[in-house]
Amino acid sequence: MSRTDGGDVARTRPEPVGVRALGTAGLAVTAAGILGNGLAYVAPVLAARQLDAADLSALATALGLIAIASVPGFGLQLAVAVHHARHGHSDTRRAALVTATLCAGALVAATPLLTTALRLPVEVSILSAVTTAAVVLSCRPLGELQGGQRFVRLAVGMVLLAAGRYGGVLVGLLLGLGLTGSLLLGAVSAVLTPLALAALTRPTTATAAPTAPPLGAGRILTGCGATLAMLVVSYADLLLARQLLPAGDAGAYAVGTVLTKGALWAPQVATVLALPRLARGDRRSRTVALALTGACGLLLVLASASAGGLAFRLAGGPDYTHLGGYAPLFAAVGALYAVVFVLLNAAVAAGVRWPAAPLWAGSVVLVVTALSIAPRTVAGLLWCALGTAVVMTLAMAVRAWATPPRAGQPASPDAHDQG
Numbered sequence: 001m002s003r004t005d006g007g008d009v010a011r012t013r014p015e016p017v018g019v020r021a022l023g024t025a026g027l028a029v030t031a032a033g034i035l036g037n038g039l040a041y042v043a044p045v046l047a048a049r050q051l052d053a054a055d056l057s058a059l060a061t062a063l064g065l066i067a068i069a070s071v072p073g074f075g076l077q078l079a080v081a082v083h084h085a086r087h088g089h090s091d092t093r094r095a096a097l098v099t100a101t102l103c104a105g106a107l108v109a110a111t112p113l114l115t116t117a118l119r120l121p122v123e124v125s126i127l128s129a130v131t132t133a134a135v136v137l138s139c140r141p142l143g144e145l146q147g148g149q150r151f152v153r154l155a156v157g158m159v160l161l162a163a164g165r166y167g168g169v170l171v172g173l174l175l176g177l178g179l180t181g182s183l184l185l186g187a188v189s190a191v192l193t194p195l196a197l198a199a200l201t202r203p204t205t206a207t208a209a210p211t212a213p214p215l216g217a218g219r220i221l222t223g224c225g226a227t228l229a230m231l232v233v234s235y236a237d238l239l240l241a242r243q244l245l246p247a248g249d250a251g252a253y254a255v256g257t258v259l260t261k262g263a264l265w266a267p268q269v270a271t272v273l274a275l276p277r278l279a280r281g282d283r284r285s286r287t288v289a290l291a292l293t294g295a296c297g298l299l300l301v302l303a304s305a306s307a308g309g310l311a312f313r314l315a316g317g318p319d320y321t322h323l324g325g326y327a328p329l330f331a332a333v334g335a336l337y338a339v340v341f342v343l344l345n346a347a348v349a350a351g352v353r354w355p356a357a358p359l360w361a362g363s364v365v366l367v368v369t370a371l372s373i374a375p376r377t378v379a380g381l382l383w384c385a386l387g388t389a390v391v392m393t394l395a396m397a398v399r400a401w402a403t404p405p406r407a408g409q410p411a412s413p414d415a416h417d418q419g
Contacts, residue, residue, distance in 0.1 A: 022273060025151030030269045032155035036162035043166050046173050047182075055179040059169075061118055062183060066135065066165075069103050069128070071231060073136035075224030077143035078275075082223075082349050083215045084147025085279035092215045096140035099220060104133035125185040134190035135165055141197040148275050157197050164193030222355065226348050229320035233363050233392070234264060234337055237385040240370045241378075249378050252323055255316030256330040257381070259304060263334025264341070267296035271342050278349035284344045286400070290318045293342050298333025306333040329382050336389035343396040350403055358399065363393035 047059050076099050080092050107114075107129035114120045138161045147156040168189030172182030240254035270292040277285035304311050308324030311331075340359070347355035366388040376383040 018269070020071050025155075026269050026273060028152050028155035029158070029272050031331055032158035032162075033265075033269070035159055039162045039166040039170070040061060043173075046170060049181060050173045050176065055377075056121055057064045058124060058179055059182070061120060061167075062124050065107065065125075065128050066132050069107050069132040070135040070139075071228055072099055072103050072220075072224040073132075073139035075222075075227040076136060076220055077139040077146070077214060077223075077346070078135040078227060078348060079219040079223035080140055080143025080274055081147035082184040082279040083219060084144050085149075085276035085349075087213065089144070089148075090146070090213070090215065092140055095135055095217070095220055096213045098217075100136035103131040103136050107132055118353045121180070123180055124183060127180070127187045129292075131165070131183075131190040134187070134193055135161070137194040138164065138197055141194070146200050146272060147276050147279070151273060153200055154272075159194055160196050162198070162383055164190045164196070170321060171180070186307070186379040205324035222348060224354055226344055226356045226359075229359035230337075230341055231341075231346060233366075234261070236363050236366050237333075237370075237381060240367065241381055244370060244376050244381065245378065246376075252316075252320060253378050253381065255312060256326055256378070257319050257321065258315040259327055259330040260337075263300045264337045266300065267293040267338050268341065270296075273385055275344070275345055278346050281350070286342070289342050289346075290339060293338050294335075297338055301328050301331045301335055304328040326378065329386055333382075333385050333389045336386075336393045339393050339394050340389070343393075343400050347396070347403070352361060352399070358392055358395040362388050362395070365391070372385055 043063060044056075044060055047056050051059060060326045064219040076096060080096075083090065083092065107125060111122060114125050115122055138157075142154060142157050142161065145151075145157055166186070169186035171189075172185040173179075175181075177185065235369045238254060238257045241250045245253060270289040274285040274289035278289075306325035308326070308327030311327045312320040313325050344355060344359065366385060367389070370381055370384050374380040
């Protein structure tokens with residue numbers, strides 16, 4: 001890679017990446033995501049066979065708390081990836097340590113409330129805080145790998161994080177260690193994960209000392225806000241269904257949202273691969289990511305339209321087959337949110353101020369419309385969610401095309417390294 005006479009990295013366009021290399025990277029990241037989601041699914045299933053009802057509920061609650069408290073970690077990963085793609089290698093350890101401390105500290109501070117309101121043992125809250133800190137710390141090296149386009153290593157890192165997050169808990173359950181023993185083993189495996197990831201992120205070639213500006217707190221807050229907004233908007237209709245619909249209809253809606261989540265997360269590998277180039281102002285990458293995401297969503301909607309009954313049977317069992325007519329609508333909501341996710345990441349990468357504002361506004365509109373206008377039925381809430389997703393997608397698209405591209409950014413020292 002070219003450098004100026006003064007040793008600074010020259011401002012260049014992102015280096016071209018071969019189609020075969022991108023294909024390999026995409027398959028690796030997709031496989032890692034499937035494995036990670038699989039481990040997250042296996043944990044409560046195994047716990048249901050190993051623990052009594054009270055401990056099962058406590059374990060599920062602890063895993064949920066860890067998932068919620070770790071959301072800033074994935075915002076940190078987004079911020080680190082964008083920062084790395086723009087400026088090359090820089091020291092982001094302090095930013096990660098502060099973020100992890102705040103996330104874990106929030107759980108520790110909430111321990112009295114969790115003990116009384118959720119009837120969780122004190123040790124469960126403390127172990128959840130330890131695991132949360134380790135997960136957040138692990139997100140920093142993942143961001144470095146993503147920002148450096150080292151996608152195969154990113155996939156390995158994703159597997160390591162999933163194994164560290166759930167592997168200890170699964171081993172503890174298999175060994176019959178009970179609630180506390182399983183969470184303790186899970187905390188130990190989680191703490192070891194950042195150490196393994198540190199070895200994975202070592203550069204393959206010698207690099208100069210970091211000269212990039214430090215990662216600011218504002219960038220991390222922006223990444224956290226974007227991640228949280230996407231989480232809120234993708235679950236808002238499910239929470240509304242729980243509150244507004246009769247028990248039977250709420251259960252049916254919950255089954256339908258399985259199709260929504262599938263359509264939302266299936267094409268996310270395109271965003272993962274495109275983000276480093278989006279951070280350097282490459283609009284072609286945004287166009288390609290949107291095209292791939294939209295095509296995947298369209299295929300899923302068409303598949304749901306032709307086999308809706310089967311989709312509901314697979315998602316919830318034979319009792320829900322009669323709801324097959326709603327399958328393409330649920331899939332369409334997820335497909336639109338997938339496009340929103342691409343545009344949101346592009347906005348964060350472009351340094352747009354308040355990138356998640358349309359998502360927060362859309363969430364408010366969805367809640368107000370569902371509470372005041374929409375019929376209290378599956379169809380009523382579903383059409384409300386679909387309309388909100390359409391408006392939100394249009395708003396994000398208009399802003400994206402109105403945002404001028406960033407000036408050329410320094411290419412990352414390892415931008416060519418797919419492994």
